[in-house]
Amino acid sequence: MQDLFSIEGKKAVVTGGTRGIGYMIAEGLLKAGAEVFISSRKADSCEQAARELGRFGLVHAFARDLSQESECRLLMEDIAEHTDTIDILVNNAGATWGAPLEEYPESGWDRVMDLNVKGVFNMTRFLRPMLDRAAAPGDPSRVINISSIDATMVPLFPAFAYSASKAAVNHLTVHLAAELAPTILVNAIAPGPFHTKMMDAILTEHGEEIRAMTRVGRTGEPDDIAGAVIFLASRAATYVTGAVLPVDGGLSTTGPAH
Numbered sequence: 001m002q003d004l005f006s007i008e009g010k011k012a013v014v015t016g017g018t019r020g021i022g023y024m025i026a027e028g029l030l031k032a033g034a035e036v037f038i039s040s041r042k043a044d045s046c047e048q049a050a051r052e053l054g055r056f057g058l059v060h061a062f063a064r065d066l067s068q069e070s071e072c073r074l075l076m077e078d079i080a081e082h083t084d085t086i087d088i089l090v091n092n093a094g095a096t097w098g099a100p101l102e103e104y105p106e107s108g109w110d111r112v113m114d115l116n117v118k119g120v121f122n123m124t125r126f127l128r129p130m131l132d133r134a135a136a137p138g139d140p141s142r143v144i145n146i147s148s149i150d151a152t153m154v155p156l157f158p159a160f161a162y163s164a165s166k167a168a169v170n171h172l173t174v175h176l177a178a179e180l181a182p183t184i185l186v187n188a189i190a191p192g193p194f195h196t197k198m199m200d201a202i203l204t205e206h207g208e209e210i211r212a213m214t215r216v217g218r219t220g221e222p223d224d225i226a227g228a229v230i231f232l233a234s235r236a237a238t239y240v241t242g243a244v245l246p247v248d249g250g251l252s253t254t255g256p257a258h
């Protein structure tokens with residue numbers, strides 16, 4: 001059974017792996033024996049995260065802005081200097097923007113859609129040749145998109161572009177799953193609330209209310225997200241593609257607890 005869930009020796013890319021959910025995923029993959037390539041926009045964040053994560057295994061980090069197609073291509077080239085094959089791509093880097101309806105800026109839409117939707121598409125197509133090469137009979141390569149429960153629920157806050165972008169990620173997941181099967185399996189994870197920089201202000205102010213909305217009465221922990229990614233990346237999930245897995249303490253599936 002351990003072999004069924006093993007990702008030992010696999011090569012994984014985690015975009016936005018320098019903090020938050022991406023860091024949690026990178027740490028989990030490293031502890032499970034994978035070699036990990038992380039990225040974010042800031043070179044100093046990349047260096048620091050690579051240093052810290054280096055305690056758990058082999059890490060490479062590259063500073064690229066994945067909201068631009070040209071930088072997605074450059075990240076692929078950075079990775080290609082180290083390897084010909086990638087087994088697991090975790091499209092995690094994401095951004096949000098909140099503003100009242102009347103004031104919602106076009107720049108907010110561009111920032112969110114360029115990274116959350118186009119970035120996922122571009123990274124997947126640019127890494128496709130490496131993912132194809134890593135695929136083995138009975139063990140296809142994997143793309144795991146980090147969506148959000150906000151794709152299917154109305155968010156508590158006016159993040160109009162964000163919720164729309166994550167609904168787009170869910171459908172892009174299905175479309176890519178159809179396109180890339182059987183060599184590459186494509187699934188998404190829809191996290192509920194995790195305490196990261198993106199959620200810091202909201203959870204600091206409304207933490208109690210938000211925790212009470214989940215059926216398990218808490219926010220997500222690193223093992224919650226790492227465990228879901230490791231399952232989807234392992235041989236145990238070779239019959240799963242085009243799925244969106246909520247990792248949210250039941251928030252989106254059972255409705256708010258009362």
Ligand SMILES: NC(=O)c1ccc[n+]([C@@H]2O[C@H](COP(=O)([O-])OP(=O)(O)OC[C@H]3O[C@@H](n4cnc5c(N)ncnc54)[C@H](OP(=O)(O)O)[C@@H]3O)[C@@H](O)[C@H]2O)c1
Pocket residue numbers: 015016017018019020021022039040041042045064065066067092093094095115146147148149190191192193194195196197198199
């Ligand atoms: N936290 C939650 O409760 C929650 C819930 C549902 C879904 N999610 C999703 O989970 C993912 C991670 O969120 P998080 O909460 O961990 O957010 P976070 O703490 O803000 O981390 C975002 C990561 O993405 C990187 N990033 C941001 N803009 C980028 C760009 N243009 N190009 C490349 N990298 C970029 C950031 O580094 P730099 O700033 O250095 O670029 C950072 O490493 C996102 O897709 C988010 O939508 C989060």
